[in-house]
Amino acid sequence: MKELHEFHVDSTRYLDDHGKPLGDLPTQARDLHRTLAAYRHMVLIRTFDSKTIALQRTGKCGTYPSVLGHEVIGTAVGQSMAKTDVLVPYYRDQAAHILRGVSLKEMLLYWGGDERGSSWENCREDLPIAVPIATQCCHAVGVASAFRIRGEDRAVVCCVGDGGTSKGDFLESINLAGAWHLPVVFVVINNQWAISTPRSIQCGAETIAQKAIGAGLPGHIVDGNDYFSVTEAIEYALERAHGGKGASVIEAVTYRLGDHTTADDATRYRDAEELKKAWEKDGVKRLQNYLHDSGHWDADQEKQLQADCRETVETAVEEYLAMEPEPPTAMMDYLFETLPAALHDQRDRLADKHRARSGQGGGA
Amino acid sequence: MNASAQKAVDKQKAGEVKEVTLVEAVNMALAWEMEHDEHVVVLGEDIATNGGVFRATVGLKERFGFKRVMDTPLAENLIAGTAIGMATQGLRPVAEFQFMGFIYAGMEQIVSHAARMRNRTRGRLHCPLVYRAPFGGGIHAPEHHSESTEALFAHVPGLRVVIPSSPQRAYGLLLAAIRNPDPVVFLEPKRIYRAVTQSVADNGEALPLDTCYTLREGDDVTLISWGASILETLQAADKLAEQGISTEVIDVATISPLDRETLLCSVAKTGRAVIVHEACRNGGVGAEIAASIAEAAFLDLQAPIVRVTGYDTIMPYYRNEQAYLPHVEDIVEAVEQVIAL
Numbered sequence: 001m002k003e004l005h006e007f008h009v010d011s012t013r014y015l016d017d018h019g020k021p022l023g024d025l026p027t028q029a030r031d032l033h034r035t036l037a038a039y040r041h042m043v044l045i046r047t048f049d050s051k052t053i054a055l056q057r058t059g060k061c062g063t064y065p066s067v068l069g070h071e072v073i074g075t076a077v078g079q080s081m082a083k084t085d086v087l088v089p090y091y092r093d094q095a096a097h098i099l100r101g102v103s104l105k106e107m108l109l110y111w112g113g114d115e116r117g118s119s120w121e122n123c124r125e126d127l128p129i130a131v132p133i134a135t136q137c138c139h140a141v142g143v144a145s146a147f148r149i150r151g152e153d154r155a156v157v158c159c160v161g162d163g164g165t166s167k168g169d170f171l172e173s174i175n176l177a178g179a180w181h182l183p184v185v186f187v188v189i190n191n192q193w194a195i196s197t198p199r200s201i202q203c204g205a206e207t208i209a210q211k212a213i214g215a216g217l218p219g220h221i222v223d224g225n226d227y228f229s230v231t232e233a234i235e236y237a238l239e240r241a242h243g244g245k246g247a248s249v250i251e252a253v254t255y256r257l258g259d260h261t262t263a264d265d266a267t268r269y270r271d272a273e274e275l276k277k278a279w280e281k282d283g284v285k286r287l288q289n290y291l292h293d294s295g296h297w298d299a300d301q302e303k304q305l306q307a308d309c310r311e312t313v314e315t316a317v318e319e320y321l322a323m324e325p326e327p328p329t330a331m332m333d334y335l336f337e338t339l340p341a342a343l344h345d346q347r348d349r350l351a352d353k354h355r356a357r358s359g360q361g362g363g364a
Numbered sequence: 365m366n367a368s369a370q371k372a373v374d375k376q377k378a379g380e381v382k383e384v385t386l387v388e389a390v391n392m393a394l395a396w397e398m399e400h401d402e403h404v405v406v407l408g409e410d411i412a413t414n415g416g417v418f419r420a421t422v423g424l425k426e427r428f429g430f431k432r433v434m435d436t437p438l439a440e441n442l443i444a445g446t447a448i449g450m451a452t453q454g455l456r457p458v459a460e461f462q463f464m465g466f467i468y469a470g471m472e473q474i475v476s477h478a479a480r481m482r483n484r485t486r487g488r489l490h491c492p493l494v495y496r497a498p499f500g501g502g503i504h505a506p507e508h509h510s511e512s513t514e515a516l517f518a519h520v521p522g523l524r525v526v527i528p529s530s531p532q533r534a535y536g537l538l539l540a541a542i543r544n545p546d547p548v549v550f551l552e553p554k555r556i557y558r559a560v561t562q563s564v565a566d567n568g569e570a571l572p573l574d575t576c577y578t579l580r581e582g583d584d585v586t587l588i589s590w591g592a593s594i595l596e597t598l599q600a601a602d603k604l605a606e607q608g609i610s611t612e613v614i615d616v617a618t619i620s621p622l623d624r625e626t627l628l629c630s631v632a633k634t635g636r637a638v639i640v641h642e643a644c645r646n647g648g649v650g651a652e653i654a655a656s657i658a659e660a661a662f663l664d665l666q667a668p669i670v671r672v673t674g675y676d677t678i679m680p681y682y683r684n685e686q687a688y689l690p691h692v693e694d695i696v697e698a699v700e701q702v703i704a705l
Contacts, residue, residue, distance in 0.1 A: 119486035142449015172442035337545040342621035
C-alpha cells in the first residue's frame, strides 16, 4: 500500500502547572508589560465573574455562564487581535470582549436581560454573543469573506466550545475557510464539558484539532491554561491569516471550573476529585506564580490589584443597577430599520397599555 | 445634443424594455443591482459557472467576477450563516437556496440570527440580505422539490417574506428586497418561472414592499392570492366575469408584514373574500388573512370567508400533484358558493 498523505497535530506547553518554565519561553514572554497586563486582566475577569454569580443568586442578574477556567484563553485572544480584526464569540468570552472594548456594564446588561447589552459603544463590528451553539462559525466565515472580497488586510477570530465542534456549523465553516482560503482563526475552547456531556463521548477523535485536517487547515493544540502557549499560537495563526495564508484551528485545552451556567449543578454529573485536580492546573494562579518567581509580582501588588478589581467591578455593577429598563415599545423599535405600517397598531397598543398600567410614557 | 442622441439618452434612462419570463426578470434585477451597487454579492450552490439550476444567475460570474458571484460548498446552513456574516460587514448578499425544500438546514441561521441581528444589537449591526428560493409544485419535480412552506417564514418576526407573481413584479420586488436594509426571504414560484413573458423596463425601478397589488378591480368578491396561484386566480376571474360576477383580484406579494389595509378596504367594498394558496391550509397565511378580515371587517361580510388551498397532507409525488394543487374550477366553485349566500 502506498501512503499518499501524512498529517500531524502539534501541541505546545511552556509553563508547568506551577508556572515553572519547561524550557525556553516564546518571544511573547519578553514583553513583561503585556504579561503583567494579561495577569491583571485575568484577575479583573475573575472578580467580575464571582460578582455576577452573586448578583444572579440575589435576583439581580439572569442566568449567567461562569468564565472560570477560560480567562487565559480569552485574554490571549483579546490581546492578540488587531483593533480592526473582528471577534466572533460564543457565550463564554468575557475576557476577550472586555479587552476588545465591551464594558463590564454592557456585559452585565446582556446577562441581566437587556438588549442594550449588545449595542456596544466600542468594537462596533464584533459580532454579539452567540447562544445557539456553533452558529457563529458561519458568521465568521461570512465576515472573513467580506474582507477577502474587499481586499482588506483584516482577520477574524471565532471562538467555539468543544461541544460546538460536533455541530455542522463548525464543520461546514472550517470546510469553507479551507476551500476559500479565508482569514479566520477558529479557537476551540475545549473545557471538557458540554453541560453534562464529557469530551470523551462528544467525539471519537483523539483530538479536536485534527478536525481541521479534514478541512485542509492546520490544527494545533495548546495548553489553555498556559498564557504563553495560547498567545503564541493565536499570534501565529493571526499572522498567517493576515499574510494571506488562510485559516487555522487552535484547540485550547482547559477545564470548566464552574457550573455550565448559574442554572446548572455540575455536582450531578462531575466527580469532585476531577474538579480538584483541574484547579491545580488553573491558568491564572499559574501566571501569578510565574510572575512571582521571576521577581515581578509580590503580595502587596496582589492585594492592591484585588482591591482595584473589586472597585472597578462595583462601579460597573452600580451603573448597571441604576439603569432603567427600556420602555416596552423598544421591543418593536429595532425589529426593522423602519417599523412597517402593519405593525403600527401593535406598537400603539403596547404603548397605551404600558401608559395605562404604569402611569408612564411608554416611549411612544 | 441632437435629437437622435437625446433619444438614445432618454431610452437608456427609461431602461431597455425586454420581453422576459419571471426567471429572466430575476436575472435582470440581480445584474442591474450588481452593476449599480458594488456591495451586492451573490452566493449559492451551482450559481456561478453553471448560472444556477434554473439559470437565474446566468452570466453574472462573467460580468462581475468570482469574488462577487460565489459557488459555495453544498451546505445550506453555511450559506444562510455566511450571508449573515457578510451582511454585518455592509455587503448586500443575495443567497440562493436551490429549492425551498432544502432551506430548512438554514432555518436556525435565518430565524435565530438573520431575523434578530438588528434587534439584539439595538441597531449596531443589521442584515441587509436576501434569501432567494424557488418554491411550489406543478413542474413534475422529485420529492422535496414542490412544497410551499412560506407560512414558516411569515411566522418569524424580523423577516420580510416577498413572493412575486409576474416578471414585472419579480424585477421590481427583487430590486426592493436587495435595497431593503433588513432580511428578506424572496420566494420564487417556479411553476411560473417560464409560464408567461412580460415587457419589463430594465431601468432599476423597484416596486414597493409591504403592500398588496390589486390586479383587477371588481365589486362582488375579493380574490386574495400570491405566487403561482395568481395565474389560476386571474383565469377564474375571467370565467366568473363571463357569468356576470365581478371579482377584485389582489396579489398579496409581501405575505409578511401583511398589508391588511388593502385587503380590508376591498372586503368592505365586496363583502366577500376567497383566499387561494397552494400551501397546506392548516396554519397557512390564508388563516392569518381570514382571521384579520374576521376581526376587523366582520360586519362587512355577507358570506363566510372561504379558502381554496392545498390539502393538509404531504405534497404528493408528481403523478398526483395536480390533484393537490388548487385549480381554476376550485376557485370558481368557491366564488359561486359565497355568491349564493
